[in-house]
Amino acid sequence: MKTPGSAAIIETKGVRLVNNLILIGFMGSGKSSLGRYISEQGYSLIDTDGYIEDKLGRAVSDIFSVEGEEYFRRLETRALEELLEGGVQDCVIAVGGGLPVKEVNRELMHRLGTVIYLRAKPSTLEFRLSGDRTRPLLRSGKLRERIDSLMAERKDIYEAAADIIIDTDGYTFEEIYGLLKEKIL
Ligand code: S3P
Numbered sequence: 001m002k003t004p005g006s007a008a009i010i011e012t013k014g015v016r017l018v019n020n021l022i023l024i025g026f027m028g029s030g031k032s033s034l035g036r037y038i039s040e041q042g043y044s045l046i047d048t049d050g051y052i053e054d055k056l057g058r059a060v061s062d063i064f065s066v067e068g069e070e071y072f073r074r075l076e077t078r079a080l081e082e083l084l085e086g087g088v089q090d091c092v093i094a095v096g097g098g099l100p101v102k103e104v105n106r107e108l109m110h111r112l113g114t115v116i117y118l119r120a121k122p123s124t125l126e127f128r129l130s131g132d133r134t135r136p137l138l139r140s141g142k143l144r145e146r147i148d149s150l151m152a153e154r155k156d157i158y159e160a161a162a163d164i165i166i167d168t169d170g171y172t173f174e175e176i177y178g179l180l181k182e183k184i185l
Contacts, residue, residue, distance in 0.1 A: 020113030021180075023094045024158055026151060027135050028128040029118040030168055031094035037173040038180075043092040048099060051079050060096075064136035073102060080108035088112070098137070100161045101154060109161070114184060117162035118176075122147050124169045 021038065023031040032047055039045035049060050052075045056063065063072050076099045083093065093112065099105050109115050120128075126144050129135070138146050159165060164183065166176055 019090050020088060021092045022109045022113045022115045023092065023118060024100050024109070024115060024161060025097065025118035026120065026125055026147070026154065026158075027097040027138065028125045028132070029097070029120045030128075030173070031097075031118055034118065034173050034176060035092045035094035037177055038092045041177065043090055044088075046083065046088065046091050046093045048076055048079050048093065048095045051083075052076070055079075059134075061134060061136050069098075069136075073098070077102065077105055077108070080105055080112065084108060084111055098154075100157055106157075106161045115161055115163045116180070117158045117165045118168050119158070119165055120167075121169050122151060125151075 021043070023035055025031050035045050035047065052063070052072075053059055056075070060072065063075070076096060080095075080099075083091075091113075095105075095109070100109065122144065125147050129138060129147070130143060132138060137150065140146070164180075166179065168176060
C-alpha cells in the first residue's frame with residue numbers, strides 16, 4: 001500500500017528465493033544508477049546494454065543505426081541466455097528499457113532472478129531524458145510524445161513482468177534500496 005511520504009513498494013507477487021535482482025523500466029527510470037548503488041552493497045553489476053557493447057565493441061546507437069532494432073533485440077535475448085548459461089549469482093542486472101517487451105526475454109528474466117520494475121511518471125522521465133542524445137528511440141519527434149507513446153505500449157508489460165513494482169518518483173536510491181532490503185534482500 002502506498003503511504004504518503006514514503007517510496008511505496010506497491011505490489012509484491014510471490015518473490016522467489018533467487019539471488020539476482022533484475023531491474024526493468026523505461027529509459028531514464030534509474031535502472032543503471034540504482035544498479036550502481038546496489039552494487040556498492042555487495043552485488044556485481046551487469047548492464048545488458050553494456051554487456052552487448054563490450055561483446056561487440058560497438059555502441060548500442062551504432063547497432064541500431066546499422067543493423068536496426070530487431071537485430072539489437074536478438075542480441076538482448078542472447079545476452080540473457082548467456083547470463084543464464086553462465087550461472088550468474090549475486091548480480092544486479094539492469095536491462096535495456098525495451099528488453100521486457102519480448103515474451104522470451106520475460107521468461108529468461110524470471111529464470112535469472114527477481115524482477116523489479118522501477119516505475120516513474122512520464123514527467124519525471126521527460127525531465128531526466130531531456131538533453132539525452134544517446135538513445136536511438138528518442139531521437140525523432142518530440143520527447144514527451146515519444147515517451148507517452150512508448151509508455152502506452154510498454155506500461156502493462158512492465159507491470160505484468162514484475163515481481164515487485166516500486167514507485168520511484170522523488171525518492172533517492174538509498175531510500176529505494178532500503179525498501180528493497182526490507183522486502184527481499
Ligand atoms: C531502449 C533502451 C535503452 C537501450 C536502447 C533501447 C528501449 O536502454 O537498450 O536504446 O527500447 O527502451 P536504457 O533503458 O538503459 O536507456
